[in-house]
């Protein structure tokens with residue numbers, strides 16, 4: 024078998040060098056590609072964030088023109104969501120799902136390759152758009168008409184980039200959902216699956232349900248822009264608010280698409296370093312499913328200010344608050360898992376604990392925003408910016424970091440440098456809070472978002488925030504160094520480098536061989 | 548020798564088709580943008596992207612069909628195809644849902660709201676109703692009636708659902724003549740549907756003044772029927788492929804998921820049409 028497998032890789036004229044990566048049908052290669060793509064996009068969108076914080080360091084206009092500022096915020100948002108968090112999570116799914124369920128690969132290895140390789144095409148479109156006359160799209164990552172209808176050629180490129188990103192997500196999800204439903208090792212019943220697999224199963228369902236809706240929304244933008252339709256134009260009987268409904272019908276489930284896999288990663292890591300099984304496994308599964316279902320029913324909490332009947336506001340307010348219940352169940356279970364565990368604080372665990380604490384802050388500010396009368400004050404202020412960065416940076420991104428440190432030994436066969444890892448954690452954790460905590464105050468005091476200049480009374484908090492931002496940005500270079508070091512060498516990792524870890528992925532050697540589980544393991 | 552021939556799950560070797568597909572999508576989207584903005588050469592880029600896409604589809608599907616005919620796909624691969632085709636159709640349902648949602652929204656919310664007292668100053672004298680081209684568009688149009696061509700098209704698509712099922716029965720009973728006759732009838736009905744729709748569009752543009760620009764009625768009408776027409780076109784191409792394969796002797800009474808996938812898709816397109824007939828043409 025082994026000899027056959029080797030022959031398979033090196034014989035058959037299988038491409039090597041760059042072409043290996045271009046043509047690969049191996050889930051581990053493709054997982055690696057996704058993760059590196061996310062890393063590169065993170066540097067790109069991150070440098071945009073640095074420019075934004077530099078401009079906001081002082082009131083007045085210093086570095087960039089207002090229009091370019093809007094291009095920066097738009098691209099920063101779009102790329103971070105679609106080019107960083109989503110591909111990184113898909114990278115984890117590619118690497119880990121087959122390893123965790125005992126499958127030989129993903130269900131459709133060639134389509135898997137295609138799902139990845141259309142991402143660079145979308146990235147190229149977005150990058151080109153920066154250099155076209157009029158610059159990149161500047162209407163915000165939410166693409167609202169009528170502003171979005173009025174832009175130039177880059178806006179059409181942005182629409183097509185979103186179509187491609189959506190196609191990638193749908194194909195990726197079809198693959199993941201089919202792999203999970205169809206390729207589990209004998210004995211691996213649904214309720215024995217690791218929680219990361221469960222969260223991705225539900226995420227894939229959400230993606231399949233809402234990415235087409237986003238595609239529909241941007242298609243209507245495209246025809247309104249170029250083919251004389253009036254979906255979003257009152258003169259023709261349409262309505263710009265229609266776009267917001269369709270967009271947020273996608274958009275709110277989308278935020279759970281970003282966070283559910285993060286929940287999964289954290290639910291793998293905390294039991295490992297608490298050396299206790301996950302508290303309330305079944306309730307975690309049910310909570311994840313309830314969050315997914317509720318996420319379809321709350322979209323208009325992004326639209327409290329557009330003019331909605333009071334019953335509508337009340338409904339969306341209460342429905343939104345309801346989501347806090349399953350979310351609370353999860354937070355409770357993570358804390359209960361740690362309760363009386365024999366905890367150790369390696370880097371993955373540090374990030375996971377920070378996740379629990381800081382994501383919860385983001386959840387609470389979400390609850391504040393869910394109250395319609397409060398949101399009418401806070402909508403489109405920095406309070407919202409603070410909210411979603413607490414859930415997305417200290418939530419989704421920290422979970423990605425935790426996952427990378429956790430599985431890096433399995434992927435590379437080496438242990439990473441724990442000291443540097445801890446430095447990365449503490450620098451990120453502290454600077455993150457310096458960066459975003461003051462934004463709550465700015466928002467409460469009324470500073471609007473997406474503005475390159477501001478009234479002088481906001482100066483101090485903006486300066487603090489910017490300083491936090493620069494430190495945060497610089498700290499991420501550390502992570503790059505740790506990962507590169509770990510790939511090139513370091514202490515050899517055992518098959519199971521973490522004493523308390525459970526699961527099939529730790530039964531194969533580190534680094535995981537190119538092909539694993541060609542004969543399925545039996546799970547008892 | 549590779550893992551695939553151990554009777555296990557088939558794992559394909561590295562492939563160039565996906566990267567060609569990515570280049571095709573890049574060409575298509577870049578070309579379409581340039582073409583829309585009338586940049587010289589845009590049309591050629593679009594065309595090149597399209598040609599590449601067609602080539603990729605031929606090559607890739609050709610390879611899959613070859614592998615299937617060699618018997619490389621075991622039972623588990625087959626049930627993987629079933630799961631993913633089902634979920635794919637669900638994603639298509641949601642795609643249509645976005646446009647149906649837009650239709651329901653404008654009919655029940657935005658158009659009535661434009662006639663409200665709030666808007667009386669902005670759009671004085673607008674009376675709303677459906678169909679409408681909105682308060683700001685002067686050119687009048689006539690809506691598409693339900694009981695002419697659309698009713699015939701309903702009959703045609705429904706019958707094509709019957710013929711494809713009849714073909715399936717033939718396949719399952721080993722009656723190849725019935726299989727092929729059923730498929731030919733289905734393809735013919737599909738083409739007839741498309742022909743009639745093309746005629747209807749021509750009629751709309753030249754005689755009814757019903758265009759993409761005819762307010763939100765025109766927008767929803769063409770978006771929904773156009774998208775559906777695109778799906779019928781794709782479905783017909785898929786049916787033709789299946790017909791070709793049947794003529795080449797592919798499929799056995801037990802194993803023929805490619806046929807079933809296409810018929811699932813066809814039934815889905817059929818059901819969407821019923822929604823269109825009721826909500827776009829009739830009510």
Ligand code: HEM
Nearest residue numbers: 278281282324325347386389390392393402403407411414
């Ligand atoms: C307890 C759970 C949550 C509640 C109750 C909640 C509530 C809200 C509300 C009401 C808004 C609208 C604020 C406004 O624009 O005025 C909002 C915005 C936002 N939320 Fe949350 N949220 C929650 C969790 C999350 C999670 C988990 C994520 C992502 C991982 C997230 C990402 C966002 C984003 C990106 C926005 C801003 C969108 C924009 O306007 O650009 N939220 N949230």
Ligand SMILES: [Cu+2]
Nearest residue numbers: 275278324325
């Ligand atoms: Cu939301």
